[in-house]
Amino acid sequence: MLEIQLTQDLVRKESITPNDAGCLKYIEDFLSERGFISEILTYGRVKNLWSVKRNSGPLLVFLGHVDVVPTGPVEQWEHNPFSGFDDGTFINGRGTGDMKGGIACFMSALSRVNVDELNYSVGFLITADEEGPSKDGTVKVVEELIKREEKIDYCLIGEPSTLEIVGDNIRIGRRGSINIELEIFGKQGHAAYPARVDNPIHKVVPFLDKLLSEVWDEGNEHFPPTSLQVTNITAGVGAHNVTPNNLNLKFNLRFSTQITAEEIQEKVSRFLTNEGIKHKVSFDVNAEPFYSEPKLFTQIVNKSIQDIQNFETTLSCSGGTSDGRFIAKTGCEIVELGPKFETIHKINEKIEKSELERLTDIYHQILLNLNEETNN
Ligand SMILES: [Zn+2]
Known part of the structure; x- marks a missing residue:
């Protein structure tokens, strides 16, 4: 099966973010054999591939990334993380x-059709900066495409979306993410003289209580409710008899479209004021949420999954952030459909060979069903 070979070839290139390690060239060569015209768009240290096969009709773009997260301790891996080792059932390795894997499946699906005869154009936008800061990747390419007035109609993202069986869950949006860093100021002193100290640890307790009991929203049909996690708290000088001068707290919210980043900021600031806390706070909205209204393309993806798997998929907006938030700015209809996310970013990341085959079948079916739709 071609998708298995392609997955192994890509995994063997050690493309730890933001290096593409030759992956982009590999994909470009594959596409140029099929009549695609490619460009490498470089921003800072990051290379991005923009490759299009132009036919008449709408433009479908496959969006993906070849960069991977670091392996962690290599000796804890069952197989070398860049070996693409085939154990009979799984292909093992970082990025599978x-x-x-998703990119390989779409490439393989494409090789099953005659791209010259499609009633639509096909594009690839592949970055090497998704797992890193995401500043010189898809976001920049999309800016360039908007400047060029490139019209993208449909976007398929091959990010892992499956819960149990390939295609059982697809994403049409993602939550936003906001990082909040707070420093609470107090007055250092001797633990024996409570009247002379101002203890920031005592100050943070009622604030944290407010923060953690707050219902930010209830979510909606597609979005889970907004959630908060405290990720870091530090204070104290290390002695039993000294109260600290200040306290640092970090927390993150994953927010739905039912609330805005501004509303979150206002609420947090109000809690701080109400508790009379002397502080410095900074807010970093590292991802805005996006939601793509399900229309024709979502129907086609749904039908394609049904054709291959005989079940109806579920639409959701769960998971971390994705580059979908950038391409959403073009106004295209977005669907994320990929393999299971169970082992991603972990030690012993792997993908089932049958999963790759099934995903390729579904992608192939999407190409066929879209062709049928654009024929009318
Ligand atoms: Zn990813």
């Missing part, structure tokens, strides 16, 4: 699930 996130998301070289």
Whole structure:
């Protein structure tokens, strides 16, 4: 099966973010054999591939990334993380699930059709900066495409989306993410003289209580409710008899479209004021949420999954952030459909060979069903 070979070839290139390690060239060569015209768009240290086969009709773009997260301790891996080792059932290695497998499946699906005869154009936007800061990747390419007035109609993202069986869950949006860093100021002193100290640890307790009991929203049909996690708290000088001068707290919210980043900021600031806390706070909205209204393309993806798997998929907006938030700015209809996310970013990341085959079948079916739709 071609998708298995392609996955292994890509995994063997050690493309730890933001290096593409030759992955982009590999994909470009594959596409140029099929009549695609490619460009490498470089921003800072990051290379991005923009490759299009132009026919008449709408433009479908496959969006993906070849960069992977670091392996962690290599000796804890069952197989070398860049070996693409085939154990009979799984292809093992960093990036198999996130998301070289998805790219390989779409390439393989494409090789099953005659691209010259499609009633639509096909594009590839592949970055090497999704797992890193995401500043010189898809976001920049999309800016350039908007400047060029390139019209993208449909976007398929091969990020892992499956819960149990390939295609059982697809994403049409993602939550936003906001990082909040707080410093609470107090007054250092001797633990024996409570009247002379101002203890920031005592100050943070009622604030944290407010923060953690707050219902930010209830979510909606597609979005889970907004959630908060405290990720870091530090204070104290290390002695039993000294109260600290200040306290640092970090927390993150994953927010739905039912609330805005501004509303979150206002609420947090109000809690701080109400508790009379002397502080410095900074807010970093590292991802805005996006939601793509399900229309024709979502129907086609749904039908394609049904054709291959005989079940109806579920639409959701769960998971971390994705580059979908950038391409959403073009106004295209977006669907994320990929393999299971169970082992991604972990030690012993792997993907089932049958999963790759099934995903390729579904992608192939999408190409066929879209052709049928654009024929009318
Ligand atoms: Zn990914």
